[in-house]
Amino acid sequence: MSIDAASYYSSFTGSNSTSSTTTGSDNSSLDQVDFLTLLTTQLQYQDPTNPTDNTAMINQMTNYAMLDEDVAQNENLEAIINQLDALASLSTAGLIGEEVMAPGGSFSVEGGEATGVTIDLQDDASEVGINIYDSEGELVDTIYFDNLEEGEIEITGAQIMAEANLENDGEYTALVFATDSDGASVEAYIKSTGTISSIGRDDSNNITLTLDDGREVSIGDVSFIS
Template sequence: MDVSSTTGTSSSSAAPTSMTGLADQYDQFLTLLTTQLQNQDPLNPMDNKDMVNQLVNFASVEQQIKQNDNLESLIGLLNSSADAAALSYIGKDVQVEGDITHYDGENPVTFGYTPPKDTQELAVKIYDSAGKVIREFEGSTSSQRHTVTWDGTDQNGDPTEPGLYYFAIAAENSEGDTVHGTVDITGRVTGTGTSDSGPTLMIGDAEYSLGEVMAVRGAGNA
C-alpha cells in the first residue's frame, strides 16, 4: 500500500524484450535456412530428415511469436478492464484494509478495528503524518468489528490540519502480552492511480489497491 500517488511501470514491460528475442531468432533461423537451401551441393542435397527437423524448429519459433502476440492482446484487455473497474469506484465510499486515511479538514473520518480473542485492554491511537499521537482513547475489547468516527480534533479538542493520518490499536491479552488485531479505513474514492500491481484507488492522498477493498458502501453510507 502506498501513501502517495505514483505511476509505476506495468508488469508486462518485459514482454517487448521477450518478443524482440523471439523475432530475432525467427529472422536468424529463416536467413540460415534460406542460405542452406541456396548453397547446398546439388550432388549431395540436404537430408530430408534434417530439413524436417529444421522446419519443425522454424514452426515452433513462429508459434511462440504468435502466442506472445495473443498474450499481449489478452494482457491489454485485462488491464483495460481493471482500469474501467477502478473508475467505477469514484464517488463511492469503500472500506479498505489498511491504517492510513486522509482527513480533508471538514468531514469526519471513519475507522474500523477488530480485536483478537482474549483481549483484556485496548487503546485506540491516531497519529499524524510525523508519527506523533494526537488522539488516544479506550476501545472495546470484544472480538468483533468496531467503528470509530473521528471528528478531526486532537486530545485537547483542537482542530487538526488536513492531511494523512494513521490509525492503530494497542491491545494486551490476559497475560499482559501485546496482541495484534486488524484495522480498516472507510473513505470516499476521489480518484484512481496506477502501480506495478495494477490500478489503485485514491482516498484523498491515501492510495490503496483494488485487492485491499473489503466492501463498497455507496456514497454517503460509511
C-alpha cells in the first residue's frame, strides 16, 4: 500500500496527533520531528511491489518547510514596512508650517501688495503672458513680458501690481503661456510659495502635502525655502 505524503501530512497535523499533543507545537508548521515521522511512516506502509519514490517525497516535504519559511518572512517584511511607515509619518510631521516652492501660480493681494510667482521657461520666449484669475475662477487681467530667456524667472509682487489691474484683496491664481519669435508655443510652467498645513498620502501611498492656499502637491515636486 502507498500513502500520499500530502494526505498523510494533513491527517498527521490534526488535533489528535501524538506529536501535537506531546510537544504543543503549532500544527500549521512542519518541524524536523514531523518530517522524520512522515518519512518513516511512508516507508513502513509502502507497497513492496510499487515502492514510493523517496526522492519525490523528500522534495515535497522540503517544499512544505520552505512555504512555512516564506510565510514567516512575509510577515516579518510586513512588520518592517509598517514600522518604516510609522517612522516616515513621524519625520514628515515636522514639516508642517514649513514654506515651500511648489507647482501652481497661487498668490495673494493684501493692502495693495502682492506675493510673487516664478516662471520656468523650457526655451527662450519672445513673449510670455500670465492670465490672472480671482478666487471665483474669473479672468481678471492678463499681463505680458517680452524676450525672456530659458530658465526660472521670478515675477515679483511689485511687478504684478504694476502690470495688472487688481483692485481687490484676495487670493488669485496665475497661469502662464509663452511663444517664440515664430509664434510657436514654448513650454512653460509656473510655481509659487506656500506653507505646508497638513501631510497625507495618495492612492499609491506617496506622501502628499496640502498647502495653506489649498494646493495638494507631491513631496517630490517641492523645494524647501530656508
